[in-house]
Amino acid sequence: MDLSFLTVQVLSALRQAAFLFLISSGLTLVFGVLNILNFAHGALYMLGAYFIYWLTLYLVGPGGFLLALLAAPLGVALIAAVLEMGLLRRIYIQEEIYQLLLTYALVLIIDDLAKIVFGPEFKSVPKPDFVSGSVTLFGGTVPVYTLLVVVLAPAVAALLWYLLYKTKTGKVVRATSSDREMADALGINMSALFTLVFAFGAILAGLGGALAGPVRTVFPGVGTEVIIECFVVVVIGGLGNLWGALIGSILIGALETIGIIVFPEFEMALIYLLMVAVLVVRPWGLFGRPLKIKALSEKNLEMEAQEISPVHFSVHPAVRWAPLLLLLLVPLVAGRFYQYLLTQIFVASLMAIAFNLLLGMTGLLSFGQAAFFGVGAYAVGLLVTKAGFGTLPALLLSPAVAAAAAAVIGFFCVRLSGVHFAMLTLAFGQLIYAVVFKWYGFTGGDNGIQGIPVKPIAVAGLAGIDIGSTKEMYYFVLVVVGLSVEILRRIRSSPFGATLKSIRENGQRASYLGVNVKLYQWTAFVVAGAFTGLAGGLYALMEKSISPEIIHWTKSAEPVLMTIIGGIYTFVGPAVGAVVYIILNSYLVAWTEKWALVLGLVLLTLVLLLPGGVVGFVNEKARQIFGKLRCIRRWSFSKSTTS
Amino acid sequence: MVILEVDNVVKSFGGLRALQDVSLSVAKGEIRAVIGPNGAGKSTFFNVMTGLLSPDSGNVVFNGERITGMPPHRIIRKGIGRSFQITNIFPRMSVFENVQVALFSHHGKNRNPLSLARKFREIGEEALSILEQVGLADKYDASASILSHGDQKRLEIAISLASRPALLLLDEPTAGMSRFESRETVALLQKISREQGLTLVFTEHDMDIVFGISERITVLQQGAVIADGTPAEIKANPQVRKAYLGEEITE
Ligand SMILES: Nc1ncnc2c1ncn2[C@@H]1O[C@H](COP(=O)(O)OP(=O)(O)OP(=O)(O)O)[C@@H](O)[C@H]1O
Ligand SMILES: [Mg+2]
Numbered sequence: 001m002d003l004s005f006l007t008v009q010v011l012s013a014l015r016q017a018a019f020l021f022l023i024s025s026g027l028t029l030v031f032g033v034l035n036i037l038n039f040a041h042g043a044l045y046m047l048g049a050y051f052i053y054w055l056t057l058y059l060v061g062p063g064g065f066l067l068a069l070l071a072a073p074l075g076v077a078l079i080a081a082v083l084e085m086g087l088l089r090r091i092y093i094q095e096e097i098y099q100l101l102l103t104y105a106l107v108l109i110i111d112d113l114a115k116i117v118f119g120p121e122f123k124s125v126p127k128p129d130f131v132s133g134s135v136t137l138f139g140g141t142v143p144v145y146t147l148l149v150v151v152l153a154p155a156v157a158a159l160l161w162y163l164l165y166k167t168k169t170g171k172v173v174r175a176t177s178s179d180r181e182m183a184d185a186l187g188i189n190m191s192a193l194f195t196l197v198f199a200f201g202a203i204l205a206g207l208g209g210a211l212a213g214p215v216r217t218v219f220p221g222v223g224t225e226v227i228i229e230c231f232v233v234v235v236i237g238g239l240g241n242l243w244g245a246l247i248g249s250i251l252i253g254a255l256e257t258i259g260i261i262v263f264p265e266f267e268m269a270l271i272y273l274l275m276v277a278v279l280v281v282r283p284w285g286l287f288g289r290p291l292k293i294k295a296l297s298e299k300n301l302e303m304e305a306q307e308i309s310p311v312h313f314s315v316h317p318a319v320r321w322a323p324l325l326l327l328l329l330v331p332l333v334a335g336r337f338y339q340y341l342l343t344q345i346f347v348a349s350l351m352a353i354a355f356n357l358l359l360g361m362t363g364l365l366s367f368g369q370a371a372f373f374g375v376g377a378y379a380v381g382l383l384v385t386k387a388g389f390g391t392l393p394a395l396l397l398s399p400a401v402a403a404a405a406a407a408v409i410g411f412f413c414v415r416l417s418g419v420h421f422a423m424l425t426l427a428f429g430q431l432i433y434a435v436v437f438k439w440y441g442f443t444g445g446d447n448g449i450q451g452i453p454v455k456p457i458a459v460a461g462l463a464g465i466d467i468g469s470t471k472e473m474y475y476f477v478l479v480v481v482g483l484s485v486e487i488l489r490r491i492r493s494s495p496f497g498a499t500l501k502s503i504r505e506n507g508q509r510a511s512y513l514g515v516n517v518k519l520y521q522w523t524a525f526v527v528a529g530a531f532t533g534l535a536g537g538l539y540a541l542m543e544k545s546i547s548p549e550i551i552h553w554t555k556s557a558e559p560v561l562m563t564i565i566g567g568i569y570t571f572v573g574p575a576v577g578a579v580v581y582i583i584l585n586s587y588l589v590a591w592t593e594k595w596a597l598v599l600g601l602v603l604l605t606l607v608l609l610l611p612g613g614v615v616g617f618v619n620e621k622a623r624q625i626f627g628k629l630r631c632i633r634r635w636s637f638s639k640s641t642t643s
Numbered sequence: 644m645v646i647l648e649v650d651n652v653v654k655s656f657g658g659l660r661a662l663q664d665v666s667l668s669v670a671k672g673e674i675r676a677v678i679g680p681n682g683a684g685k686s687t688f689f690n691v692m693t694g695l696l697s698p699d700s701g702n703v704v705f706n707g708e709r710i711t712g713m714p715p716h717r718i719i720r721k722g723i724g725r726s727f728q729i730t731n732i733f734p735r736m737s738v739f740e741n742v743q744v745a746l747f748s749h750h751g752k753n754r755n756p757l758s759l760a761r762k763f764r765e766i767g768e769e770a771l772s773i774l775e776q777v778g779l780a781d782k783y784d785a786s787a788s789i790l791s792h793g794d795q796k797r798l799e800i801a802i803s804l805a806s807r808p809a810l811l812l813l814d815e816p817t818a819g820m821s822r823f824e825s826r827e828t829v830a831l832l833q834k835i836s837r838e839q840g841l842t843l844v845f846t847e848h849d850m851d852i853v854f855g856i857s858e859r860i861t862v863l864q865q866g867a868v869i870a871d872g873t874p875a876e877i878k879a880n881p882q883v884r885k886a887y888l889g890e891e892i893t894e
Contacts, residue, residue, distance in 0.1 A: 494755065495758060496753050506731060
C-alpha cells in the first residue's frame with residue numbers, strides 16, 4: 001500500500017465522516033434537549049440538498065454558490081421552526097412513540113411533496129469552478145471539494161463547541177439537556193428554547209444536504225438512507241452526546257471506506273455489526289448515559305379509558321365470532337381480487353397484533369419486527385425449495401426459527417428501554433436485511449426466492465388438501481391466523497398478560513412484586529417474534545416469492561403504523577389498522593402516486609387528534625354508551641357468586 | 644428472634660457519603676421507625692435493603708440469609724414488601740387489577756400465558772379482601788390513575804401486602820395525606836402488624852405518628868446512625884434532641 005493510495009482513502013473516509021458529523025450532530029443535539037429522536041432529520045437533509053439545487057439555478061458564479069450554501073440551511077431551519085411550533089410542540093407530553101411517529105409522518109409527507117415539487121428523478125448540483133479541480137497530496141489526487149468538506153466540518157464542530165460552552169444560551173441548552181426539571185425551576189423559557197434548538201439542528205442537517213448537493217445525488221427518499229446512517233452514528237456515540245456523534249462519525253466513515261475496499265459484499269452489514277457490537281458492550285453507546293426514567297406524573301394518562309379492561313369487561317362471544325362467520329362466507333360472494341386482498345389483511349393483522357404484544361402490552365417499541373417476518377418467510381422459502389419440505393412442516397417451523405432468532409436478539413435488546421430498545425432492534429433488523437440481501441449462495445441475495453411451490457397438505461393417510469388456489473389459500477390463511485389470534489387473545493387475558501401490562505405501566509413496581517421484568521420482556525419478545533415469523537411463513541406461501549425488501553426497516557414501520565391507526569391499547573386495534581392500511585395502500589397506489597403523502601397525513605391527524613386510534617376511540621364511546629347493553633358485559637366480583 | 648440484620652452498610656454517590664456504617668437489627672413482629680431530617684439517607688437505606696442499589700460495603704441479612712446485592716424481584720420473593728416515598732402504582736390499571744397482578748406473582752400463577760386471569764376466582768376474592776382491609780373495596784374498578792393521592796398511597800400498601808411479606812418497609816406511608824387519612828392508615832398498619840405478626844420498618848416525618856406507634860426508633864443523620872432505642876430513650880437522648888429534634892419533643 002503506497003502513500004498516495006492511503007492519502008486518497010483517508011481523505012475519502014474523512015469526507016464521509018464530515019458529512020455524517022454535520023448531519024448527526026444536529027440529530028443528537030435535538031435529542032439531547034427535546035428528547036425526541038427526529039426521523040425527519042434525514043428529510044431536512046434532503047430539503048437542504050434540493051434548496052441548493054434550486055438556488056444555484058439562479059445564483060451563478062462562486063459568490064452565488066456560497067450564498068446558496070448559506071441560504072439553503074436557513075430555509076430548512078425556517079421550515080423546521082414552523083414544524084416545531086405548529087406540530088411537535090403539541091405532543092411533548094405524549095409518550096415517545098407518538099413523537100417518533102409524528103416525525104415519521106413528516107418524512108412521508110416531505111418526501112412526497114419533494115417529489116411533486118422537484119420531480120422523481122435524481123438531481124445533482126454542478127460543482128462551481130473554483131472548487132471543481134483537484135490537487136495532488138502525497139502523490140494522490142484529491143478533489144478540492146473533498147478538502148473543503150473536510151475542513152468545513154471541524155470548523156462547524158468548533159463553532160458548535162463555542163456556542164454551547166462559551167455563550168449564555170449554550171449553557172442554558174446544556175443545562176436543559178442534562179436536567180430538564182432544573183431548567184424548569186430556573187424559569188427558562190422552554191418553548192422558545194426548544195424551537196431554537198430544533199431550528200439549529202435543522203440548520204446542521206440542511207448544511208449537510210447543501211454541501212452534499214454537488215457530490216451526491218439527491219432524490220425523493222434519500223433522507224431515509226441518510227437518517228438510518230445517522231441513527232447508527234448517534235446511537236454508537238451515545239444519544240444526545242456531541243462528542244459521541246463525532247467519534248461515531250469517524251468510526252462509521254472509516255468503516256465504510258475500509259468496508260468498500262476489503263469486504264465490498266458486506267460493507268452494509270459491517271456498519272450494523274459495529275452498532276450491535278457497541279451496544280452489546282455499552283448499552284447506552286460509547287459516551288451515553290442511561291436515560292432518566294420519566295416520572296409517572298410526567299406521563300400522559302389520558303388514554304386510560306380506551307382500554308376495555310379484560311378484567312372488568314368482556315366482549316360478548318357473539319361479537320367475537322360473528323366476524324369470523326362472515327369471513328367464512330366471503331368467498332361465496334366476493335371474487336378473487338377481494339379474496340386476495342383479505343388474505344393480505346389477515347397476514348398483516350397477525351403481524352400487527354403480535355407486534356402489539358410488545359408495544360401496547362409490554363411497552364416496548366420494536367423497530368425490527370420485519371426481521372422476524374423475513375426469517376419466517378425465508379424459513380418457509382428455503383425449507384420448501386432447498387430441503388424439499390412439505391407445506392405444513394415448513395410453515396410450522398417458521399415460528400420456531402423466528403422464535404430462535406428473537407430469543408438471541410431479545411436477549412440483548414431487553415437490557416435497554418425506550419428509544420435505545422427501538423434503535424437496537426432496528427440495528428439487528430438491518431443486519432439481517434444486509435446479510436440476506438447479499439448472501440447470494442444461500443438466500444438468493446437481492447433476487448430473493450421465486451416460485452415457491454405450494455404442495456398439497458398431507459393429512460394422515462387421506463388425499464392431500466390442495467391450497468394452491470386463491471380461494472383455498474384464503475381459507476387456509478384464515479384458519480391459521482384465526483387460531484393464532486385466539487392464542488394471542490388468551491395471552492392478553494392471562495395472568496401472564498396482566499404481568500406484561502404491569503411492566504408497561506411501571507417496571508420498577510413490577511419488579512417489587514417479585515417479577516423478573518427482563519425475563520418477562522424477553523418472553524414477550526420471543527412470543528411476538530414467533531407469531532411474526534408465522535405471518536412471514538404465510539406470506540411466503542401466499543405470494544410464492546419473497547425478496548429481501550420484506551426485511552427492510554421501512555417494513556418494520558408497517559406494524560407500528562397499523563397499531564397506531566387502530567389503537568395501541570386495544571386488542572383488535574392493530575387488525576383494524578391493518579385493514580385500513582392495506583386498503584389505503586391497494587387503492588391509493590392504483591389511483592394516485594401520492595400514497596405516502598396520504599398515509600403521512602392520516603398518521604399526522606391520528607397522532608394529533610386521535611392518539612388512541614380508531615378502536616381506542618370507539619372503545620371509549622362504547623364504554624359510555626353500550627356499557628349498559630349486553631354486548632359488553634360488565635364482570636363483577638361479589639362474594640355471593642362463589643359461595 | 645431477629646428478622647432483619649443490617650451490618651455496617653456504606654453507600655456513596657460520587658463524593659457524597661449517603662450511608663456511613665449503618666447497622667440495624669429488627670426483631671420479628673416489631674414496629675420500627677427510621678427517622679432523620681431531609682437528605683439523611685433514609686430512602687437510600689431502603690433502596691439498599693431492597694436491592695434497588697447495592698451497597699459499597701456491608702451486609703443485609705434477612706431471616707438468616709444474606710440478601711446483599713440481590714435484585715429486587717428476588718428479595719421480594721424472600722418475603723420483603725416495600726412501598727415508596729413517591730407513590731408507585733400501576734396507573735392505567737384498575738384498583739382491582741393492581742392488587743390482582745401482585746397476587747398472581749405471589750402465587751406463581753403468572754407463568755402460563757394460556758390460562759385465563761378471570762378463572763382464578765380465589766385470587767379475585769383475595770384481592771377484594773385486601774382491598775377491603777385498606778378500605779378501597781368500593782373503588783375496585785376505578786382506574787388507579789384517578790384515585791386521590793391518599794387512596795393511591797393506600798393502594799400501594801395493598802399491593803405490598805399482596806405479596807404476603809414477613810417484613811414490610813414503608814417509605815413515608817402517610818406523605819401528602821390529610822391528617823385524618825394518616826391516622827386511619829397508621830391505625831390500619833398497626834392492626835395488620837398485630838394480627839399477622841408482620842414486621843414493619845417505616846420512615847415518617849410526623850413525630851406524633853412516630854412516637855405513637857413505633858416500638859423502637861433509629862435516628863439517621865447525614866448517613867450515620869446517631870441513636871437507636873425505645874421511644875422513651877430517644878426522647879431522652881440529648882444528642883438527638885440537640886442535633887435533630889430540637890424542641891419538637893416536648894412532653
Ligand atoms: N441516586 C442518587 N444519586 C446521587 N445522590 C443521591 C441519589 N439518591 C440520593 N442521593 C443523595 O443522598 C442523600 C440521601 O438521600 P435520601 O433520599 O436517602 O434522603 P432521605 O433521608 O430519604 O430524605 P427525605 O426525607 O427528603 O426523603 C441526599 O443528599 C441525596 O441528594
Ligand atoms: Mg426519602
